[in-house]
Amino acid sequence: MATPLYLDDRKQREPEQETPKQTGSARLMESHQQEIEAEIDRARAISRRGEIDGEYVYSEETLDRAVAFMKAHIEWLWRTCGIKAPVPMIGNGPTQSVDLFWQRPSWKLLVNIPAAQDALATFYGDDY
Numbered sequence: 001m002a003t004p005l006y007l008d009d010r011k012q013r014e015p016e017q018e019t020p021k022q023t024g025s026a027r028l029m030e031s032h033q034q035e036i037e038a039e040i041d042r043a044r045a046i047s048r049r050g051e052i053d054g055e056y057v058y059s060e061e062t063l064d065r066a067v068a069f070m071k072a073h074i075e076w077l078w079r080t081c082g083i084k085a086p087v088p089m090i091g092n093g094p095t096q097s098v099d100l101f102w103q104r105p106s107w108k109l110l111v112n113i114p115a116a117q118d119a120l121a122t123f124y125g126d127d128y
Contacts, residue, residue, distance in 0.1 A: 062114075
C-alpha cells in the first residue's frame, strides 16, 4: 500500500537543498507534463459533460483528488526508484468516482478514487 501524501505537510516543511534526485524529479515531471496535461484535459471535458449515457460522471473535486494522487505517485516512483511511470487513462468509475487505469503488455492496474472525500481508494492489479 502506498504511503499517503498530505499536500499541506509539504508546504509547512523548511525548504531543503536541491539534490540530484529532486532535479531529476523536476525534469521527469517536465517531460511528462504534456502527456499528463492532455489526459487531464480529456478527463475534464468528460466531467463538464455532466453525464454519459444517462449516468452522472465525477465532479471536478473528485477529479482533482485523482489527479493529485496520480501526480504524487508518478513523482514518488521516480524519486525513490528511478522509474519513469506511464501516465494512466483517467475515466469514469462507478457512482461518480474516477478510475485511473494503467495497462502495459505485462501488467495492469486500476485505482478507483471514490466521490466521497472520506472514503478510501480501492485498486485491482494483475501481472501476466
